[in-house]
Every structure is written in C-alpha cells, then in structure tokens.
Amino acid sequence: MRLLLCFLLLLATTLPARAEVAGEMAAALREQGLTGAVWALVTPEGVATGAAGLADAGTGAAMRPDHRVQMGSVTKTVLATGVLRLVTLGHLSLDQPLADILPTVAIDNPWAATHPLRLRHLLDHTSGLDDARLWQVFSRRPVADTPLMQGIARDGQALRLRWPPGQRFSYSNTGYTLLGMVVEAVTGERYEAWLDRAFLTPLGMRDSTFGFVTQTGPGADPRLAMGHFDDGSTQAAIPWFTRPAGQFTTSAADMARLAQFLMGDGMIDGVPFIASDLLRTMGRQTGTAAARAGLPIGYALGLQIRDRHGVVGLCHSGNIVGYRAMLCLYPDQGKAFFISVNADSETASYPALDAILIRALSLPPVTPLPTAADPERAKWQGIYTPLPNRFDQFAYLDGLTATVMVMAVPDGLLLTNMQRPDRMLLPLGNGLFRQQDRTIASHVFMEDADGVSFSDGGQSYQRVPAWRFWLGWLSVGxxxxxxxxxxxxxxxxxxxxxxxxxxxxxxxxxxxxxxxxxxxxxxxxxxxxxxxxxxxxxxxxxxxxxxxxxxxxxxxxxxxxxxxxxxxxxxxxxxxxxxxxxxxxxxxxxxxxx
Structure with missing residues (x-):
C-alpha cells in the first residue's frame, strides 16, 4: 500500500509537469507558425516523451509521442557513435589515414606529407573539405540505394582540401558521407544495414533506422510524421546523395535511449560496447588552433559544446527538408533533451522551443565568466573573411556578405556582419572573448605565421587587407x-x-x-x-x-x-x-x- 501511495504521489507530481510542457510547446508552435513536434526529456529519474501540434497538416492528424520523425544532421551524432563502435572493436583507429581505408577515393591534399587526412578529421569537421555542392543536396536523381561514391564527386574529380587537415573547423556533409563509405569498407556491408544490426539493435533503438523511410508510395510508414514547409504544404521524405550525413528515422523514445547511453559508461548489460574514454571525448575538441588557444567550445566526434539559454551542453542540431531537430546532453546532471519539429521554416525561432525543454529539465544556470581588462583589444580590429568557408561553390559571395568587421569599443569588440545581427564580445584575457549573451568563452583571436584570425568554434575567419574587401564591393557596385x-x-x-x-x-x-x-x-x-x-x-x-x-x-x-x-x-x-x-x-x- 505504501509503495502504491508513493507511485501515485510521483504520478501526481509528474503528469502536471508533462502537461505544462505540452501546453507551452503547443503555444510556441502556434506563435512560430510551426506544424508539430515530438520531444523527449531525460533525467536521472527516467524519460518523459511528449508531442504537440499536427503530424500532417493535410489530413489534420495530431502528433503523438510515438510518431517517428526525421532529424537531419543530428544523424551525424548517431553515425559518429557507430564509427566509435568500430574503433572500440579495433577495426579502425581515429588517427588512421583515410587513404589506408578508402584508397580509391582521390583526395587533393597539398599538405599530405605533414598533414594527412585522418579518420578523426572527418568526424570533427576539420578535414578542410567543402561542405557540399548544390547537386549533392538539391537533386531528384538519387534513389534509396544509390552508391555513396556517386554522391562524392563527379567525372572522377579529386576532393580538394582547402586547409591543412586538423587545423580549422569547417562543417562538411561530404566528410560524413565519406564516413558512411568507411563503414562499408570495413564491414563489407551497406552502412545502413550494419549500423541498424550491429549498433542500433544492441542499444534497443528498434524504432530507428539509417535506411530510407518515407510517408508515401510502396512501403510507406504511417507512423512517420509528414514534413512541412513555411506555407504549411507537405513534403514526403526523399532520398539524398549525402544520406550518411542526414538520413535517419527515429522516435523520441529511441533518442532518449541514445542520450542515456552517451552519458553513461559505454556498457550494455555490463559488457563494454564503446570505450568510455571515446564517449567522454565527444564534443571536446583539442586539436584545432582555436582549441589550443583556449577556446572551450568546439566540435568533436559528432557533438559540439553549445552555450545557450544560460546552460552549456553537448549538442547537435539538424535540418532536412520538412524537419528541424536538436539533441542536447548535460552529462554532469544526467539530463538531456531531444526535439524534432516537422516543419522547416526560415523565419521561426526554433531556440524558443529548446528553451521550453531546458526550463523543464531545471538545469542549474551557469554563472557567466567575469570580464577582464584588455587594453590591447584594438590590435584585433579589422576585416575578416571566412577561411575556409563552408560552401566552396560560393566562396566569392561569402567573401562579400559573410565578411566580419571587428571594431574596438569601450566594453570590448563589436562584430558587424551582413548575414547576422551585431554581436558584442566581452574580453576575458589572452585573446578570449565572451559573447554578451553567453556564459563561457565564445571567440578566440589568434596571431600566427598565417596572420591574424579568430574562431567562434563553428567558423574560422582570417583578417584581410581592407582595400581588398572594398575593392570587391567597388567591383560589384x-x-x-x-x-x-x-x-x-x-x-x-x-x-x-x-x-x-x-x-x-x-x-x-x-x-x-x-x-x-x-x-x-x-x-x-x-x-x-x-x-x-x-x-x-x-x-x-x-x-x-x-x-x-x-x-x-x-x-x-x-x-x-x-x-x-x-x-x-x-x-x-x-x-x-x-x-x-x-x-x-x-x-x-x-x-x-x-
């Protein structure tokens, strides 16, 4: 009887909280003009899943917590963890040169003698590879079983590295497509089949698959929520050339299982599955120039340290046609959240949804690092261009519109940019700065043989002569x-x-x-x-x-x-x-x- 009363008391205190989250989420979806969402909240006490809005605006079907969803680039976290399984088994090494694993893939690496492209660089987005070309992302040509090599390069062209591997972060879907090929080369199976059988099944993620799943046609999955655009129109899932980087169907409950595993010791039923030291390394970059200069935020092995809403976690965001998603882990508290929204909007504020889940987790706020006097901050003034930029195809346009102007002001540095709102950086000392709305260092300025540069953990920028920038705009004008x-x-x-x-x-x-x-x-x-x-x-x-x-x-x-x-x-x-x-x-x- 006492046990029953305790259970009922726990139920009474938990259900209102779940209802409150669902109510807040439904209101936020309406305010942002979004269709629906599923989510999972992970705490040491267990897992709570929820849903709000519509699974399909065309039919009016309501979203349920057990609906399956897609999550775009959060796939990279799952794929990277699968690669770490192969590393734990001894089939791969993080420092193994890619040429030893995929000898038939042509790589143009001018720094090969001193900086070979390694497996770790693909996992960390520090390869120097281009992200992707339009034909790799926006195409109706691929089918579910298109060979991955067809999505890498055309006409036998070599993949060109634009920076010495390991030195600078530059997000690359091409790099993660190569990782799918690595899995296939090592296992002798399609990467989807091996990962589903040897990685997802032991984790108990039976609602998840790397295979292609869609909402229409033969084999359609009625549990897969429909994707939507800004105007509410529906879009069924389609195959991609770069599918290892973004094709994954899952449920909120399955992603909660993954989050619990990633925050654990790497054991399944008392048996080592992934080496715990590898799990502890995820999201903790140490090899780039920015990391060596002291920047704590960075990307490593499929996760990125993310400082938002007054808390710091290990996260990965994702978007694919019709969906946006976020996974965040807070290992010190044993807490995590996952959310997938079945609407891909260019105007909605998705962080507003994340904030609801962060509040529901009752995470302790991080005290912002105190500022420090920096009389030399004027030395960092200048015009900085992305290097390497994410999409090589549009390097010229980025050189004009993504260039950042850095100006010394009384409180620190002011960053202005055509593509983003102005940002104020507060000095922390030793070239480190904290963005005004963040809690830990968010930028680091450096000076080396290549000149003056800075990094925000997600993009590196190189200082360029002002005349070059203005001459470019004079040419445009x-x-x-x-x-x-x-x-x-x-x-x-x-x-x-x-x-x-x-x-x-x-x-x-x-x-x-x-x-x-x-x-x-x-x-x-x-x-x-x-x-x-x-x-x-x-x-x-x-x-x-x-x-x-x-x-x-x-x-x-x-x-x-x-x-x-x-x-x-x-x-x-x-x-x-x-x-x-x-x-x-x-x-x-x-x-x-x-």
Whole structure:
C-alpha cells in the first residue's frame, strides 16, 4: 500500500509537469507558425516523451509521442557513435589515414606529407573539405540505394582540401558521407544495414533506422510524421546523395535511449560496447588552433559544446527538408533533451522551443565568466573573411556578405556582419572573448605565421587587407550600375529609339536573363535545383552569353559618337569587369548542377 501511495504521489507530481510542457510547446508552435513536434526529456529519474501540434497538416492528424520523425544532421551524432563502435572493436583507429581505408577515393591534399587526412578529421569537421555542392543536396536523381561514391564527386574529380587537415573547423556533409563509405569498407556491408544490426539493435533503438523511410508510395510508414514547409504544404521524405550525413528515422523514445547511453559508461548489460574514454571525448575538441588557444567550445566526434539559454551542453542540431531537430546532453546532471519539429521554416525561432525543454529539465544556470581588462583589444580590429568557408561553390559571395568587421569599443569588440545581427564580445584575457549573451568563452583571436584570425568554434575567419574587401564591393557596385544603365537605356531605345545593332544585342541578352525564371520558380521543385533541368540549363546559357553579347556590342557600336554611346561603352566595360570576376570565381556561366 505504501509503495502504491508513493507511485501515485510521483504520478501526481509528474503528469502536471508533462502537461505544462505540452501546453507551452503547443503555444510556441502556434506563435512560430510551426506544424508539430515530438520531444523527449531525460533525467536521472527516467524519460518523459511528449508531442504537440499536427503530424500532417493535410489530413489534420495530431502528433503523438510515438510518431517517428526525421532529424537531419543530428544523424551525424548517431553515425559518429557507430564509427566509435568500430574503433572500440579495433577495426579502425581515429588517427588512421583515410587513404589506408578508402584508397580509391582521390583526395587533393597539398599538405599530405605533414598533414594527412585522418579518420578523426572527418568526424570533427576539420578535414578542410567543402561542405557540399548544390547537386549533392538539391537533386531528384538519387534513389534509396544509390552508391555513396556517386554522391562524392563527379567525372572522377579529386576532393580538394582547402586547409591543412586538423587545423580549422569547417562543417562538411561530404566528410560524413565519406564516413558512411568507411563503414562499408570495413564491414563489407551497406552502412545502413550494419549500423541498424550491429549498433542500433544492441542499444534497443528498434524504432530507428539509417535506411530510407518515407510517408508515401510502396512501403510507406504511417507512423512517420509528414514534413512541412513555411506555407504549411507537405513534403514526403526523399532520398539524398549525402544520406550518411542526414538520413535517419527515429522516435523520441529511441533518442532518449541514445542520450542515456552517451552519458553513461559505454556498457550494455555490463559488457563494454564503446570505450568510455571515446564517449567522454565527444564534443571536446583539442586539436584545432582555436582549441589550443583556449577556446572551450568546439566540435568533436559528432557533438559540439553549445552555450545557450544560460546552460552549456553537448549538442547537435539538424535540418532536412520538412524537419528541424536538436539533441542536447548535460552529462554532469544526467539530463538531456531531444526535439524534432516537422516543419522547416526560415523565419521561426526554433531556440524558443529548446528553451521550453531546458526550463523543464531545471538545469542549474551557469554563472557567466567575469570580464577582464584588455587594453590591447584594438590590435584585433579589422576585416575578416571566412577561411575556409563552408560552401566552396560560393566562396566569392561569402567573401562579400559573410565578411566580419571587428571594431574596438569601450566594453570590448563589436562584430558587424551582413548575414547576422551585431554581436558584442566581452574580453576575458589572452585573446578570449565572451559573447554578451553567453556564459563561457565564445571567440578566440589568434596571431600566427598565417596572420591574424579568430574562431567562434563553428567558423574560422582570417583578417584581410581592407582595400581588398572594398575593392570587391567597388567591383560589384560598378557592375550593377553598368547593368542598370544598359537595361534602362536599352528599354528606352527599344520603345522610343533610336536603335543600333549593338544596342539590340545587349538589351536582348539582358532580357534573356529572365527566361529561366518561370522554369526555375514554377516549372520545377526547388529540390531539383542542383539538377540539369530546362531552367538551370537556360540559366547557364543566358549568363554565359551575356559577356559575349557585351563584347559584341562594343565592337558593333565602335563607330557611334556622342555622349550616350560613350556612356554605353563605359557601362559595358564596368559590367564586363564584374562578369570577369564572377567567371574567375566559378560563378559564370552560373551552372547550378556543376
């Protein structure tokens, strides 16, 4: 009887808390315009799962705690842990060169003699590899069993390293796709089959699979919640070229089991499954230049130290078409949470959902590190560009829009950037700074043989001469002014005259730039953006013809005199210089599938 009363008392104190979380989550989903969510809360006392919103906006079906979901890049945490199982078995070593495991994969590594690409670098995103190209992510070509090698490179091209391996963090889906190939090379099986059988099953994750699962067609899973876009439209799961980096179907309860294991001693039923020292290393980066300079946040073996909402945990976020997810572990307290939202929105605040679960866990807040006087902070002023940047295909654009201006102000350093809100950094000493809304060091500034750089744990930036940055924008400005002039004066002449052969060539080429729009916007799904479709081929053709048309205009109208013809020539030259820059950067012709 006493045991029953204790159970009822525990139930009475637990259920209202669960109901309160569900109520808060439902309100947050409505406020953020999101469809539905499932989550799990892990504490030393046990696991609580919950759900709110809709599993399918098309049918109005409510989300249930046992619905299966997808989680995008949180897959990397699971895959990395599976690789650590192979390391524990002795089939792999973290410091093993990739060339020894995948000798047929061509790697262009200029630093191979001193910095070979190792397994650890793929797990830590410190390989120097590009993240992915549009064709690897936005394509309708892959099927569920497309060989992984087809998603790595095309036409036998080597994978190019842009920085010495191990030195700087640069997120790479390509790197984790290579890890899927590593599993296949070592086990002799498809990575999905081996991981499902030899890794997920022993963990008791029977609702989870690395295999392809979707909501429609033959073999559809009625328990898999439907994905959604901003407008509430539905999107079923589709196959990916880079599937080891983001294809995983699971449930909230299964992710709670994984979280409990990751915070444990690596044993299953008293038998070692993964070496405990490997588990303790996850999320704790020590090898990069930023880590050696004292930055505590970083990525290692599939997890990243994350300082948010006044607490510090080991986390991984993820998004895939139709879903956003987050897994966070707080090992010191034996607590964790997982959430998957079946809506991929560009405007919603997903951290607001994380905050609800963090409050529900009653985690002790971290006292922010005190600031320290830093009279030398002005030495870090300057203009910094991402190096290496995440998407090599758009390195030129990142050099313009992702560049950070660092200015010394009375309280510390002010970081301004076109892509993010301004950030205030408070000095901690020795080149370390804490972002104003964080509790531990979030940035480190360094000076070495390569010059001055800084890292925020998720991206490295190199200081560049100011003239180079402003010259780049001057080139863009001149090019846009030239294009604007040629378009306006061309339309004016087209309507009112007088016309010239060269002018007709240039205005025709400019108007042709609009031809791909209907095909790209209305004629195809954005999920095929990286494929060679009618729209993308047209885009490549018209952007490739534009400089040829402008050169032809200069030649055909070379004998025209007067102010307007000279302004036309100046505009053509201004446009051509920018098009030349774009061509050198690999953005002209603009070939989405390349």
């Amino acid at each position: 001149a090019g846009l002014l030239g294009l604007g002039w040629l378009l306006l004066i061309g339309l004016w002449r087209l309507v009112l005259g007088p016309r010239s052969l060269g002018g007709m060539v240039s205005i025709s080429a400019l108007l042709a730039l609009m031809l791909p729009a209907p095909f790209l916007i209305w004629g195809q799904s954005f999920l095929a953006l990286g494929d060679a479709t009618v729209g993308s081929v047209l885009l490549a053709v018209v952007t490739g013809l534009l400089p040829i048309a402008l050169l032809a205009t200069l030649f055909l109208d070379r004998r025209r005199t007067g102010l307007l013809p000279w302004l036309d020539r100046l505009a053509s030259l201004a446009t051509l210089q920018w098009l030349t820059v774009l061509a050198v950067a690999g953005l002209l012709p603009f070939r989405l599938w390349g």
